[in-house]
Amino acid sequence: MNGDSGKRTAEEPDAEPVSESEETVFTWGAPPLKFGAGASDEIGFDMAQYGAKRVLVLTDPGVAALGIPQRVAENLGRYGIDAAVYEGVHVEPSDASLAAAVDHARESGPWDGFVAVGGGSAIDTAKAVNLLTSCGGELMDYVNKPIGGGVSPPHPLKPLVAVPTTAGTGAESTAMCVLDVLSMRVKTGISHWRLRPTLAVVDPLLTMTLPPEVTASAGMDIVCHALESYTAGWYADSARRRPEERVTYCGSNPVSDLWCEKALSLIAGSFRRAVRHGAEDVAARTDMIMAATFAGMGFGNSGVHIPHANAYPIAGMVKDYRPAGYPQGEPMVPHGQSVSLTAPEAFRFGFPSAPERHLRAAELLAPDQDRASDPAERLPRALVELMRDIGIPNGIAAVGYDESDVPDLVPGTMKQQRLLATCPRPVREEDVERILLNSLRNW
Amino acid sequence: MNGDSGKRTAEEPDAEPVSESEETVFTWGAPPLKFGAGASDEIGFDMAQYGAKRVLVLTDPGVAALGIPQRVAENLGRYGIDAAVYEGVHVEPSDASLAAAVDHARESGPWDGFVAVGGGSAIDTAKAVNLLTSCGGELMDYVNKPIGGGVSPPHPLKPLVAVPTTAGTGAESTAMCVLDVLSMRVKTGISHWRLRPTLAVVDPLLTMTLPPEVTASAGMDIVCHALESYTAGWYADSARRRPEERVTYCGSNPVSDLWCEKALSLIAGSFRRAVRHGAEDVAARTDMIMAATFAGMGFGNSGVHIPHANAYPIAGMVKDYRPAGYPQGEPMVPHGQSVSLTAPEAFRFGFPSAPERHLRAAELLAPDQDRASDPAERLPRALVELMRDIGIPNGIAAVGYDESDVPDLVPGTMKQQRLLATCPRPVREEDVERILLNSLRNW
Known part of the structure; x- marks a missing residue:
């Protein structure tokens, strides 16, 4: 491929000490992206690639009324995937609304994949549901310290395809889930690279009629x-x-x-x-x-x-x-x-x-x-x-x-x-x- | 998070038919990146995050002589990971050289993670070794059609951390493995998103003494x-x-x-x-x-x-x-x-x-x-x-x-x-x- 075999003149790495006081390293990550008009009509194919057989589509009532999540579920069905829609996402998720979504997913599960259709609320809810049904435990275990336990998910989560319907939060790209902790009247989050969606499917046609x-x-x-x-x-x-x-x-x-x-x-x-x-x-x-x-x-x-x-x-x-x-x-x-x-x-x-x-x-x-x-x-x-x-x-x-x-x-x-x-x-x-x-x- | 709940005036998606003749969709993917001086000193930590206990470090003799792969193996050891170095990567990999690396990995395995240290040759060899030890089969099953069978890896591969030592191929970012098929005197490849490294660790200090x-x-x-x-x-x-x-x-x-x-x-x-x-x-x-x-x-x-x-x-x-x-x-x-x-x-x-x-x-x-x-x-x-x-x-x-x-x-x-x-x-x-x-x- 290239000059791997190039002769080098010296052993170098130890010769260049890395500063112990200043940061020299940054990290970056992003989900794979499928972008374009009609991209959301391919979700069945994409989810089948991950081997999923039973998939839960999460959305909020407003987006559900547009028929988009139902169309996604039908598309999943065309690839032999058994799909159901959960319309209970709360706009601005709270610990209570996330717990309700998790309870629903646990009772109706096991699911081997998730599709989030909506704005940041649907996508963040799906991140939390994926985390808790994949890794067990309670929500507050994973919430950022000092409010929660700050536990890291110990293994990979299930496939999550994020499908934004609003040009806004960019939650399809991020590894964070933002929530209100009602009893403490505080907004906080769960933040870990394993929460990042497996695939972002970004279809501009889903945003056309935003007021x-x-x-x-x-x-x-x-x-x-x-x-x-x-x-x-x-x-x-x-x-x-x-x-x-x-x-x-x-x-x-x-x-x-x-x-x-x-x-x-x-x-x-x-x-x-x-x-x-x-x-x-x-x-x-x-x-x-x-x-x-x-x-x-x-x-x-x-x-x-x-x-x-x-x-x-x-x-x-x-x-x-x-x-x-x-x-x-x-x-x-x-x-x-x-x-x-x-x-x-x-x-x-x-x-x-x-x-x-x-x-x-x-x-x-x-x-x-x-x-x-x-x-x-x-x-x-x-x-x-x-x-x-x-x-x-x-x-x-x-x-x-x-x-x-x-x-x-x-x-x-x-x-x-x-x-x-x-x-x-x-x-x-x-x-x-x-x-x-x-x-x-x-x- | 945002206006998920915004009132919309019409059901839209079916109203905007997607062109059946012109492409409207593109796809893109990239590995997570850890970049900077000293980044390669954190590979033990990163590999431990993936739960790996036995890791094979793949490199070519030229890079091995610089001592870099050995240092990576020692770093893995500090995180309780049992690591060995394979120095047999052939510059410009061939079906024969890849088969030799796969044989080595199978005989000395099972491995639950790989680190490639070198140029494109080391990284591409590690992609092939990861594919064949994770999914079984023979190399030619996966090689692009019409030369090979063009089979898709049926499930995720093991974690692969790619560590370039040459500023060139960018193989740490890509989902391709290029190889010579000696008997056919042709250069071809294996190309599938599952081949993409799990993490690219890019440490400029490893490139300092390139001639x-x-x-x-x-x-x-x-x-x-x-x-x-x-x-x-x-x-x-x-x-x-x-x-x-x-x-x-x-x-x-x-x-x-x-x-x-x-x-x-x-x-x-x-x-x-x-x-x-x-x-x-x-x-x-x-x-x-x-x-x-x-x-x-x-x-x-x-x-x-x-x-x-x-x-x-x-x-x-x-x-x-x-x-x-x-x-x-x-x-x-x-x-x-x-x-x-x-x-x-x-x-x-x-x-x-x-x-x-x-x-x-x-x-x-x-x-x-x-x-x-x-x-x-x-x-x-x-x-x-x-x-x-x-x-x-x-x-x-x-x-x-x-x-x-x-x-x-x-x-x-x-x-x-x-x-x-x-x-x-x-x-x-x-x-x-x-x-x-x-x-x-x-x-």
């Missing part, structure tokens, strides 16, 4: 994944880890950058069009779901930081905000809104720690932006112009918070130390408070 | 991987495939492009420096092994075409060329030379089929190049200038061929229909003949 408000909100989640990953602390700037100390989120690195840069370019070209034209612009829809998956391939290894940390209290302490385009049954701040509302100010805060990265991100997100302006303002401005154009609410005031709420929001952000650790600057309480105050209105 | 000639030659393999992938036929321009017809090489696509563009940028910045400065320029060495791995993440899914097809007869029919920097025992044309010697002319031939891609590739490979020149000449010129600077022989004449040999070389190229199918233009015998003739001398 504009959902396209806008979920799309802002993509933007924040890409920007937070891209501006996260550089992996080599952290302290050296021993192999057993390595974590899923290792900071920005050459591979996560590749994916996030491309996601930002796709967003720049297609986000406004996807919101405005919906199903009439298949190319824009295709770019958006590609951007979501690509951003997942990136941030799923590097991490996210302040905007995502702020999203927890902003969504969790919702008063009576009921966004257009979403079910009106109960108040909620959609994830993409809760994430993006403090993003302009968070990137103002982060700018001094990595000016070139913030500038490059602004260039990718808004290639036609006037470069004469204050460099520190370019990324915030690109975000504000985008958010205004696509109808994102103007700051956290627009979703029901005022100045007097800010002290109550701060502790919810500070609890997310796992995320804040990825920020390129230390984040103190007073920093979070200022970011929230300055995000009451973004324009 | 300049090997750095140059193996580096040209990277360049050709990236350029051939980038200029391969676009996946959507091929006829629609049914799921069971999908192949490893699906043509250039948005994901393979990402990796190859980055590989070309890394090459542009570091190739000449790595050849000139060797171990003194750790950053250049790091970029080169990163470029090799990244190009593998790309071309391993998209494909390579004319330059690689030509490499088969150019290497296979060698007369008495003995390159500097390589063992002088027997004549050989190093893979990176055999691949690159016809590349400038092959890209002249390909230019009309995708001018923008050739121009963009030239820009990435030679960002400072004068843009005023003939567009069709830009990529060939960037290649010629690079090859001249790093001491690659001047065309196939410089490795022993003259005009009268060309008719004998052509059939060897035409046999590589699996590769030529990836070319964006149909490739006829007379095209290959002209490309070879015009590659006798490249400057």
Whole structure:
């Protein structure tokens, strides 16, 4: 194949000691990808390749009503696979909703494969069901420390095919499952490479009829994944880890950058069009779901930081905000809104720690932006112009918070130390408070 | 997580029929990656994660002499893994050399994991050993049709950690094993996603003392991987495939492009420096092994075409060329030379089929190049200038061929229909003949 046989002049490895203080290593992983219009019609074939005979399709009631999971189940049947659909996925999974899904799977099992059809909630629920039916034990055993036991899955899980129906979370690419622990009123997760889906099947046709408000909100989640990953602390700037100390989120690195840069370019070209034209612009829809998956391939290894940390209290302490385009049954701040509302100010805060990265991100997100302006303002401005154009609410005031709420929001952000650790600057309480105050209105 | 619950207005998927004639789907996969100085000191930990207790380390005698495989075996031992080293890998594996390695592994087995340490030959040998000891049968059962039976591995293989010691083939990223079938005098391969390594451990420190000639030659393999992938036929321009017809090489696509563009940028910045400065320029060495791995993440899914097809007869029919920097025992044309010697002319031939891609590739490979020149000449010129600077022989004449040999070389190229199918233009015998003739001398 090549010059394996090349003569070498010296024994080298010991001659180049590896620094004991600075990190020199990054890790990265992603599921295999099948991407394109019609890709979801091949799931029966793909699952048969894994030797699965009984497969559980997990989805939420909203997606089930579209008929997509049923069509997937029929496709599985055509390849001799016995498939059933579980429609009980809870949007924003909790320990209770995951336990219910696990109970259902255990009672109706054994299953030798899973297909998740939906947004991040369906995919994350399927990750938890796969983990607990493959490895046994209880949910809290595996939840990240200190909230849970932080146990690693001791062996491979069953095949899991993830099929996103929303261009947003990128959960099809990642090795994480996010959940609310209701009794502790805290959002946390399970994070281990074995949770990563066996295959991501990304079919733009499944996203065609997303309402504009959902396209806008979920799309802002993509933007924040890409920007937070891209501006996260550089992996080599952290302290050296021993192999057993390595974590899923290792900071920005050459591979996560590749994916996030491309996601930002796709967003720049297609986000406004996807919101405005919906199903009439298949190319824009295709770019958006590609951007979501690509951003997942990136941030799923590097991490996210302040905007995502702020999203927890902003969504969790919702008063009576009921966004257009979403079910009106109960108040909620959609994830993409809760994430993006403090993003302009968070990137103002982060700018001094990595000016070139913030500038490059602004260039990718808004290639036609006037470069004469204050460099520190370019990324915030690109975000504000985008958010205004696509109808994102103007700051956290627009979703029901005022100045007097800010002290109550701060502790919810500070609890997310796992995320804040990825920020390129230390984040103190007073920093979070200022970011929230300055995000009451973004324009 | 996001707007899974968004209200949708219509049942959509059936409303958007997928074209039955044009391809709409691409596939992509890559191993998880652990990259950086010292990464190879963590293999014991990584292999222990997979539950392996007895591990065979495969390498060739040249790499074994450097002591690297032994150090890996000792590291495995520190994690309670019983490890042995097999030094019998043959550079340019053949059916005979693979059979010998398989026999060794079967006799000394069972093994529950493998580590390949070396160039493409060691990694490909380990893929074959893993396949045959995991799934049984004989080598020719699995070799691509029509030469072999084209059987798919029926279940997952054992864990295989691939550790490249040469910045070249990118075999750590790919799902292919290339071999010579001696009795048929043909080069072919085994190609299936289950062959992909479980983990790629890429440690730049293992490449520090490569001689300049090997750095140059193996580096040209990277360049050709990236350029051939980038200029391969676009996946959507091929006829629609049914799921069971999908192949490893699906043509250039948005994901393979990402990796190859980055590989070309890394090459542009570091190739000449790595050849000139060797171990003194750790950053250049790091970029080169990163470029090799990244190009593998790309071309391993998209494909390579004319330059690689030509490499088969150019290497296979060698007369008495003995390159500097390589063992002088027997004549050989190093893979990176055999691949690159016809590349400038092959890209002249390909230019009309995708001018923008050739121009963009030239820009990435030679960002400072004068843009005023003939567009069709830009990529060939960037290649010629690079090859001249790093001491690659001047065309196939410089490795022993003259005009009268060309008719004998052509059939060897035409046999590589699996590769030529990836070319964006149909490739006829007379095209290959002209490309070879015009590659006798490249400057």
